Amino acid sequence: MMGRERAALVVAGLMVALLAGVRVWVSHARYDLARQSRLRMGELSELRYRVHQLRLERTTLIRPERLRVIARDRLGMVPPAPDRVIGR
Numbered sequence: 001m002m003g004r005e006r007a008a009l010v011v012a013g014l015m016v017a018l019l020a021g022v023r024v025w026v027s028h029a030r031y032d033l034a035r036q037s038r039l040r041m042g043e044l045s046e047l048r049y050r051v052h053q054l055r056l057e058r059t060t061l062i063r064p065e066r067l068r069v070i071a072r073d074r075l076g077m078v079p080p081a082p083d084r085v086i087g088r
Contacts, residue, residue: 060066071077
């Protein structure tokens with residue numbers, strides 16, 4: 001009987017050690033995932049801000065008044081003469 005009791009205690013001790021190791025591993029994994037999640041949330045926030053900036057910049061760049069000035073001053077474009085317009 002002593003041998004069986006001792007074997008049971010050894011098995012129980014190993015189970016406790018295994019469970020403690022698993023708990024430490026899970027705790028570490030949870031901490032690491034939380035850290036990664038915080039980093040990704042920060043990156044997402046930065047990307048959303050950048051998208052907002054780019055949309056504002058795009059809106060500014062495609063303003064009709066701005067495009068008319070560029071077409072006229074930089075490209076030398078002028079409205080066509082009435083006789084050059086087809087389909088009116």
